[in-house]
Amino acid sequence: MSKAVIVGVTILSLMVSPALAIPVIVVGNHQLVPDTPGQQIPINVTGGDSVYGVNFYIQVADGGPEAGGSIDGPILQDLDIITGTIFEPDNTGEYDQDGPGSPDAVPQWEGHETTVTGLTPVSADGLLGTVTIDTTGFTNGSWALKMSDTVNGPASFSVTPISITDGRINVGQIPEPATLLLLVLGAAGLAWWRRLARKR
Secondary structure, rough: OHHHHHHHHHHHHHHOOOOOOOOOEEOOOEEOOOOOOOOEEEEEEEOOOEEEEEEEEEEEEOOOOHHOOOOOOOEEEEEEEOOOOOOOOOOOOOEEEOOOOOOOOOOOOOEEEOOOOOOOEEOEEEEEEEEEEEEOOOOOOEEEEEEOOOOOOOEEEEEOOOOOEEEEEEOOOOOOOOHHHHHHHHHHHHHHHHHHHHHH
């Protein structure tokens, strides 16, 4: 076979192969019910690049006092990176780096890992894990939900690059910024009107 034919076949195979992209995780903003355990949040990955395993790290705020932080927040009751995920068909099991049971040694952090059993990677496109959160003791508030910067580093797919956008969990009724601004302006207007009415 000539070099021209080999080059042509290579270019053609690249053109018909699906264009994949680095895995992207958008943690998202999630509204949770106050004072309630067992609330589940799905975390998805898109992009489609092949991956051989995952170090799934997730954290509420700065990890809380048990991690050397100062922000007390809802606890991460559980993390499941197998059931219904991209690794369900082929995995070596799920290793809980924080120890089994709830609450863990660091209640506001979870770290689980798994790999494929052989040399065939999986596509990073679909459900990556399900996080279970307990808001017991919290009736209102908002906390960062981070995967890019946790006490154990960022979540990763080993050698495959990854893009992570952190999110938030909100407990109770937290007004949107625009709604909050309207409430503040309304209260200021009412105070001004009352002051004006008293002067008359």
